[in-house]
Amino acid sequence: MRNFLGRRRSNVVRRQETTPLQPAGTAPISVHADKTDAERDPFCYSSRLCCCPRTLVLTPLGFSLLRQLSDGAFHSGEDLAARVGLTRARVSQLLRQAETAGLSLERVRGRGYRLVAAPDFLDGGAVRSALVEYGVTLAANGLSPLKAQNADDDIGLPGGEAPVEIQSKPAIHLEIVDQIDSTSSELLRRAPRRDIHGAAIAAEWQTAGRGRRGRTWNAVAGGSLTFSLGWRFEQGAGFLAGLSLAVGVGVIHALEKEGIQGVGLKWPNDLIHRHLKVGGILVELNGDALGPSTVVVGVGLNVRMPRELKRDIAQPVSDLASVVGRGAPAIDRNRLLARLIAELSATLATYAHDGFAPFAAEWQHRHAYQGKPVRLLLPDGAAVLGKVAGVDASGALVLADGPRRARFLAGEISLRRA
Numbered sequence: 001m002r003n004f005l006g007r008r009r010s011n012v013v014r015r016q017e018t019t020p021l022q023p024a025g026t027a028p029i030s031v032h033a034d035k036t037d038a039e040r041d042p043f044c045y046s047s048r049l050c051c052c053p054r055t056l057v058l059t060p061l062g063f064s065l066l067r068q069l070s071d072g073a074f075h076s077g078e079d080l081a082a083r084v085g086l087t088r089a090r091v092s093q094l095l096r097q098a099e100t101a102g103l104s105l106e107r108v109r110g111r112g113y114r115l116v117a118a119p120d121f122l123d124g125g126a127v128r129s130a131l132v133e134y135g136v137t138l139a140a141n142g143l144s145p146l147k148a149q150n151a152d153d154d155i156g157l158p159g160g161e162a163p164v165e166i167q168s169k170p171a172i173h174l175e176i177v178d179q180i181d182s183t184s185s186e187l188l189r190r191a192p193r194r195d196i197h198g199a200a201i202a203a204e205w206q207t208a209g210r211g212r213r214g215r216t217w218n219a220v221a222g223g224s225l226t227f228s229l230g231w232r233f234e235q236g237a238g239f240l241a242g243l244s245l246a247v248g249v250g251v252i253h254a255l256e257k258e259g260i261q262g263v264g265l266k267w268p269n270d271l272i273h274r275h276l277k278v279g280g281i282l283v284e285l286n287g288d289a290l291g292p293s294t295v296v297v298g299v300g301l302n303v304r305m306p307r308e309l310k311r312d313i314a315q316p317v318s319d320l321a322s323v324v325g326r327g328a329p330a331i332d333r334n335r336l337l338a339r340l341i342a343e344l345s346a347t348l349a350t351y352a353h354d355g356f357a358p359f360a361a362e363w364q365h366r367h368a369y370q371g372k373p374v375r376l377l378l379p380d381g382a383a384v385l386g387k388v389a390g391v392d393a394s395g396a397l398v399l400a401d402g403p404r405r406a407r408f409l410a411g412e413i414s415l416r417r418a
């Protein structure tokens with residue numbers, strides 16, 4: 001290991017300004033997987049627990065069963081089977097799948113099944129009314145509109161888009177789905193044809209959730225928040241370099257407005273509490289270097305994670321329920337999702353106008369490692385020691401070693417306590 005003065009070449013690690021703005025990656029219930037583990041066994045992450053096979057599919061029928069059970073009461077297999085029109089054997093099979101997705105079920109002979117911690121499943125109506133309460137304008141239900149195309153561009157080639165004025169605060173177009181591969185992948189797939197400015201998708205369950213640095217990100221069905229928000233900017237990648245940090249500030253504001261105090265930031269995009277990760281942000285970008293750009297902001301938060309799963313995860317993780325502590329009112333995921341979307345749309349609108357500057361001081365204030373000694377792990381395997389001096393106007397981390405300063409751009413770098 002060396003401090004950054006020991007490096008012969010420039011200390012500035014430049015990130016390629018291409019898609020994604022930050023490479024994807026992560027974790028089952030934030031089981032933060034490294035590629036080697038996943039390669040060794042695609043169903044097992046860097047955890048003693050092998051809980052979330054990538055092939056696992058919580059089917060729509062599985063979700064309707066879970067919704068029947070979400071009252072926390074016992075339901076007999078017979079009753080459940082009759083309600084969803086399946087055999088008892090199929091009900092039992094679907095409920096076993098739900099358990100592998102992180103839900104705890106109690107089975108009692110003669111009484112049936114009960115969800116031990118009954119989740120408050122996401123409910124589009126509840127999220128929409130909270131969004132209106134938080135001052136957000138909603139778009140009509142249904143798919144977001146098709147993009148306007150030039151008349152001579154009937155095959156939708158890139159560059160054939162008619163220039164459309166970008167609204168600073170678009171109406172929010174909300175979709176809630178039980179299951180999808182990844183909310184961010186879905187918005188990126190739609191972007192060439194549809195206008196995703198203001199499109200928000202939240203999912204109970206992602207089968208191929210992605211995190212930073214090529215990791216996977218999985219979550220507990222009913223116990224996490226996984227959503228993405230699409231946005232368009234006039235500007236290009238250079239201007240947007242600090243956007244993912246600004247999003248971190250927006251997420252913290254949303255948590256605090258919902259009564260969740262004490263979550264901090266870890267450069268570049270982790271949401272942490274007492275050094276334990278409670279969530280992450282993935283910002284991906286498409287467009288020309290000079291703009292315009294289409295951005296997909298993906299946010300994953302651990303809301304309530306079963307204790308035994310936390311213990312079995314190699315990377316230290318926590319959840320928002322532990323942040324607020326026992327005795328606090330239960331976190332309402334529908335209201336929290338609405339608050340996050342409201343706060344992030346305000347954040348993105350401010351960023352489009354003023355860039356990272358209005359967020360820089362607050363980001364540093366919220367950074368759990370501000371002024372602290374840290375170790376940066378670089379993509380070439382080298383580690384660099386220094387004290388965190390802050391972030392610059394483009395969101396690069398500034399490390400200090402005595403009077404010397406060096407800047408590091410996010411990309412493939414990760415930060416550790418020294």
Ligand code: BTN
Pocket residue numbers: 024025026181182183184185206208209210211212213215217225226227228269270279280281282297298299300301
């Ligand atoms: C990280 O690695 O810390 C970032 C995690 C981002 C996960 C979110 S969950 C919603 C959205 N969809 C994805 O596939 N990833 C992001």
